[in-house]
Amino acid sequence: MSVTKLEIEKVLKKLSEQFKNPGGMVVGGPYKTLVGVILSARTRDEQVLKLLPNLFKVYPNVEVMADASVSEIQSMINTIGMYKQKAKNLKKMADTVVKDFNGKIPDNIDDLVLLAGVGRKTASVVLVACFNKPAIAVDTHVHRVTNRMGWVNTKIPLHTESSLLKLVPKKSHDLINRVFVKFGRYICIPSKPRCWMCPVKQYCGFGDKNTIRPKDANLIESDIIRREEELEVLRKEVLYICQDI
Ligand code: SF4
Structure with missing residues (x-):
């Protein structure tokens, strides 16, 4: 057909x-939406949405997250599945954004997929929701x-x-x-x-x-x-x- x-x-x-x-993880600008989508992999949206306010209070931007340790991030997200790996990805993602992209979440798929925990699906959600890109x-x-x-x-x-x-x-x-x-x-x-x-x-x-x-x-x-x-x-x-x- x-x-x-x-x-x-x-x-x-x-x-x-x-x-x-909108999608459950469309929760603000590129940094917040990217974090939400990374955390939502194989996890119910409800569980992620419940922890995001506290997470963003402690890590309001990518620079602050880059300064955190993996164990600190782990302790903020340990109510969801695969939190250890997700904490590692968040830390690595933040480090890369700060060091290689001047603290700005990239607005193209080739650079987004270089970030830890970001595949084409996650990158596409961010591009559409935050950068209005097809x-x-x-x-x-x-x-x-x-x-x-x-x-x-x-x-x-x-x-x-x-x-x-x-x-x-x-x-x-x-x-x-x-x-x-x-x-x-x-x-x-x-x-x-x-x-x-x-x-x-x-x-x-x-x-x-x-x-x-x-x-x-x-x-x-x-x-x-x-x-x-x-x-x-x-x-x-x-x-x-x-x-x-
Ligand atoms: S529920 Fe899915 S399979 Fe069934 S008619 Fe709708 S689109 Fe087709």
Whole structure:
């Protein structure tokens, strides 16, 4: 199934109406957003958002973080998974930004991926959210959903990214990660996608749609709304608490 630009636009419009909020880690300028995205790898957004206010109070900018020791950073983030490795990455990232980039988070993908803990996905989130640059952040959700819908036919996220960059109009690049991460987390889930509640199923080429509404459908739907609302409250708290930092 090949998809048209018009269909892409319709799908993105529908999903952005349903998922209006920015990504959970869009919490301020490039430094804060980069730190949030590095910490959110394989960790629930809620857990990261809860620790960010204190972290940014202690390390308000990249220079202060570069002056910290790894063990100090560890003690600030030890409520999340892989905190030891993430603390090492944050320290190394801050050192590199201070030494090689004059204290400024780079605004291009080639330099961003040189930083510890930063892959193409993380770099793309920062480019789109903080520098308004066209980029498509492909994580496991974006990769799965766009393959299921028939937009791409790829085995690895890197190929999904290059296919999507050709396929999706530049003005819509920022929407891809924002809407498909939430859509993949709540509706087009890995096993047994919830096609019965999918607002874009008429545009989807997936051959094994799960269209039967389950008995607990109402519960599932209200839980999605509750989780999204809770996440947005936490994200706004981080923005509010950290606005003067
Ligand atoms: S119809 Fe099903 S498989 Fe297709 S995008 Fe929607 S939830 Fe995913």
